[in-house]
Amino acid sequence: MSTVPDHYETLKRFLRLESTGGIILFAAAILAMLFKNSPAASWYADFLTLPVQVRAGDLDLNKPLVLWVNDGLMAVFFLLVGLEIKREVLAGHLAKLSSIVLPGIAALGGMLIPASIYVIANWGDPLSMNGWAIPTATDIAFSLGVLALFAARVPIALKIFLMTLAVLDDLGAIIVIALFYSGSLSWESLIAAMVLTIGLFTLNRIGVRRLAPYIWLGIFLWISVLKSGVHATLAGVILAFAIPLGDEDKPQESLLRFMIHELHPWVAFGILPLFAFLNAGIILADFNPSRLFNTVPIGIALGLMIGKPLGVVGFTWMAVRLGWASLPENVTWSHIVGVGFLCGIGFTMSLFLGSLAFQEAGIGYARADRIGIVLGSLVAGGIGYFILSRSLPRH
Numbered sequence: 001m002s003t004v005p006d007h008y009e010t011l012k013r014f015l016r017l018e019s020t021g022g023i024i025l026f027a028a029a030i031l032a033m034l035f036k037n038s039p040a041a042s043w044y045a046d047f048l049t050l051p052v053q054v055r056a057g058d059l060d061l062n063k064p065l066v067l068w069v070n071d072g073l074m075a076v077f078f079l080l081v082g083l084e085i086k087r088e089v090l091a092g093h094l095a096k097l098s099s100i101v102l103p104g105i106a107a108l109g110g111m112l113i114p115a116s117i118y119v120i121a122n123w124g125d126p127l128s129m130n131g132w133a134i135p136t137a138t139d140i141a142f143s144l145g146v147l148a149l150f151a152a153r154v155p156i157a158l159k160i161f162l163m164t165l166a167v168l169d170d171l172g173a174i175i176v177i178a179l180f181y182s183g184s185l186s187w188e189s190l191i192a193a194m195v196l197t198i199g200l201f202t203l204n205r206i207g208v209r210r211l212a213p214y215i216w217l218g219i220f221l222w223i224s225v226l227k228s229g230v231h232a233t234l235a236g237v238i239l240a241f242a243i244p245l246g247d248e249d250k251p252q253e254s255l256l257r258f259m260i261h262e263l264h265p266w267v268a269f270g271i272l273p274l275f276a277f278l279n280a281g282i283i284l285a286d287f288n289p290s291r292l293f294n295t296v297p298i299g300i301a302l303g304l305m306i307g308k309p310l311g312v313v314g315f316t317w318m319a320v321r322l323g324w325a326s327l328p329e330n331v332t333w334s335h336i337v338g339v340g341f342l343c344g345i346g347f348t349m350s351l352f353l354g355s356l357a358f359q360e361a362g363i364g365y366a367r368a369d370r371i372g373i374v375l376g377s378l379v380a381g382g383i384g385y386f387i388l389s390r391s392l393p394r395h
Contacts, residue, residue, distance in 0.1 A: 021141045021145070021267075021268030021269060021272060021273075022139075022141040022142045022143075022144065022145025022146070022148075023145060024268075024269055024272075024273045025139075025141055025142060025145075025272055025273055025276050025347070025348065026142070026145075027273070028273035028274070028276040028277040028280070029276045029277070029280040029347070029374075031277060032044075032276065032277045032278070032279075032280040032281040032282075033280065033281060033282055033284065035281060036281035036282060036283055037283060037284050037285075044281060047065065047278075048064065048065060048066045048278055048281075049064045049065070049066070050064060050065040051063075051064060051065075052064070052065055052068050059223070061223075061226075065278070066278045066279070069271075069274055069275055069278055070275070070278075070279070070352070070355055071226060071231075071232045071233065072222075072232070073271045073274065073275065074233050074236075074271070074275060074352060075222055075232055075233045075235055075236040076236060076263065076266075076267065076271055077233070077236070077267050077271050077272065077275075078174065078233040078234070078236035078237050078240075079218075079236030079237070079239055079240050079259075079263065080236075080240075080260065080263045080264060080267050081167075081170045081174070081236075081237070081240070082174075082236060082237040082238075082239070082240025082241055083240045083243060083256055083259055083260050083263070084167060084260060085167055085170070085171055085240075086240060086241055086243070086245065086256065087245065087256060087257065087260065088164070088167060090245050091245065094164065094167070094168075098325075099164070100164060100168070101319065101324055101325045102161070102316060102319055102320075102324075102325035102326075102327075102328070103161055103164040103165040103168060104164075104168055105315045105316065105318070105319040105324070105325070106161075106165050106311075106312045106315050106316045106319075106340075107165050107168040107169045107172060107312075108172075108311075108315060109310075109311035109312055109314055109315025109316070109318075110136070110138065110165070110169060110308050110311040110312040110315070110340075110343050111136040111169070111172050111311070112311060113303075113307040113308070113310050113311030113314070114135035114136050114303030114304065114307030114308050114311060115132050115133060115135065115136050115303070115307075116307070117135070117299065117302050117303045117306065117307040118131065118132050118134070118135050118299035118300060118302075118303045118307075119132050119299075120299075121295050121298050121299035121302065122295045122296065122299050125295065128295055128296050128299075130357040130358060131296060131299070131300065131353075131354060131357040131358060131369055132357075133173075133176045133180065133181075133353050133357065134300050134303070134346070134350050134353045134354050134357060134369060134372075134373065135299070135300050135301075135302075135303025135304045135307055135308070135346060135350065135372075135376065136169075136172065136173070136176070136303070136346075136353075137169065137173055137346045137349030137350045137352075137353055138165070138166050138169040138170075138308070138343045138344075138345065138346060138349065139345050139346055139347040139348045139349055139350070139377070140163070140166040140167070140169075140170065141268065141272060141348065142345040142347050142348070142377070142381065143162060143166060143339075143342040143343060143345050143381075144159075144162065144163065144166070146342055146345070146381055146384060146385055147159065147162060147339075147342060147388070149385070150388060150389070150392055153392040153393055153394070154388075154392060155328070155329070155330040155331055155335070157328035157329045157330055157331050158328065158330075158331050158335050158339065160328070161328050161331065161339065162339050162342065162343075165312070165339075165343065166343070169343070169349075170349070173349055173353065174234070174237055176353075177231050177233065177234065177353075177356065178230065178231075178234055181231055181353075181356040181357065182229055182230045182231060185228060185229040185230070186227055186228050186229055189224050189225070189227040189228035189229075190224075190228045190229075190230070192220075192224040192228075193221055193224040193225050193228055193230075193235075196217055196220055196221040196224060197221065197238055197242075199217050200214060200217050200218070200221070200238065200239060200242035201242050203217070203242065204242050204243070204244050207244075208244075209244065209246065209253070209255055211255060211258075211259070214239065214242065214243060214255075217239075218235065218236075218239040221235045221238060221239060222235040222236070225238075231356065243255055243256045243259060244256060245257075272348055275348065275351075275352070276347075276348060276351070279351045279352075279355060279370075280351065280370065280374070282370050282371060282374060291368065291371060292371065292375070294368050296368040296369055296372060297368050297369065297371040297372030297375065298372065299372070300346075300350070300354075300369060300372030300373055300376055301372040301375045301376035301379070302376070303376065304344040304345075304346050304350070304372075304373070304376030304377060304379075304380050305341075305344055305376050305379045305380045305383075307344075308340065308341070308343045308344035308346075308380060309337065309340035309341045309343070309344055309380070309383075309384075310340075311340075312336070312339070312340035312343050313333075313336055313337050313340040316336055316340075317333075332391065334387060334390075334391035335388065335391055335392070337387055337391075338384050338385075338387035338388035338391060339384070339388075340384070341380050341381070341383045341384030341387060342380070342381060342384035342385075342388075343380075344376060344377065344379075344380025344381070344384070345377045345380055345381045345384075346373055346376065346377050347373060347374075347377045350373045350377070351370065351373055354369040354370065354373060357369070
């Protein structure tokens with residue numbers, strides 16, 4: 001009997017973790033807002049800025065807790081994203097070009113249109129233009145979590161379409177971070193990172209299947225990338241692409257699959273909720289006309305509520321109309337519209353991109369982008385839920 005894993009079983013496990021993680025993410029965000037708007041607000045602020053220092057000889061990493069999470073733990077999140085992308089490309093739903101044409105085109109539209117809307121809303125303000133990528137993101141945990149609320153009513157092809165679109169969206173976010181959100185570069189650290197990267201892929205090439213060498217080189221790679229001016233989370237992606245998949249006839253011996261299996265619960269139930277708790281704290285008094293109609297939250301909210309569904313549905317329609325692809329089995333245009341709105345739930349990834357875009361821009365911009373992210377994500381998710389509740393079969 002073949003031991004090749006059933007991709008649909010892998011998908012089901014993935015959806016269970018992501019949908020449950022979405023609920024915990026939502027609870028963490030609500031908890032952050034409660035702390036931010038209660039007498040414990042000062043404690044919450046002190047927790048965010050709690051200094052954490054790691055020192056070894058001349059190496060001194062001294063950062064507040066929120067940056068250890070955003071630069072450190074989120075590198076583990078991107079490690080998992082990279083591992084999942086590699087698995088899907090080599091042995092999953094992205095292995096065949098025909099399987100990625102439609103969600104790939106939809107993902108492209110879901111990035112271009114929201115970014116364009118944000119740019120139009122903020123044209124002429126160089127500082128606020130830094131946030132153009134914020135509404136391009138999709139929170140895979142939240143979007144799959146909403147879809148999971150409909151249980152067996154959802155066609156498996158629609159779940160695969162959304163999951164593939166979200167994975168490609170994450171890949172797009174990785175490219176955007178690498179190209180547009182790097183600081184001043186340290187060539188010494190970049191050269192060190194390049195040497196370590198070569199070392200990682202050499203381990204893969206010579207057939208090393210033990211985890212420890214990859215982890216040690218990965219840690220030094222993260223430090224080098226952190227010091228280089230390129231965002232440290234990209235070290236997680238580089239490490240992921242170096243991890244060997246192994247023999248598909250022996251999936252139980254695959255280092256890549258082992259790492260996904262071990263990391264996924266920690267990321268879904270630990271790292272992402274902690275990130276949300278530290279980054280989603282918003283003063284509810286900021287939800288007033290003077291703040292809501294600032295061009296930053298307007299551009300983000302419109303990008304998520306209108307740009308995302310318009311881009312996903314419009315580019316999907318174009319691909320089908322031109323004969324480049326066809327709708328998945330048992331999937332209707334109403335389903336595509338509903339999923340297009342679910343892709344407007346940017347939340348975690350949008351908050352992360354916002355922290356990169358406005359980390360040098362001051363407190364006012366940081367508050368404004370969070371207002372737009374929360375408002376746009378809630379409205380887009382609500383509309384998507386309503387459309388799917390009406391269009392999915394009752395039985």
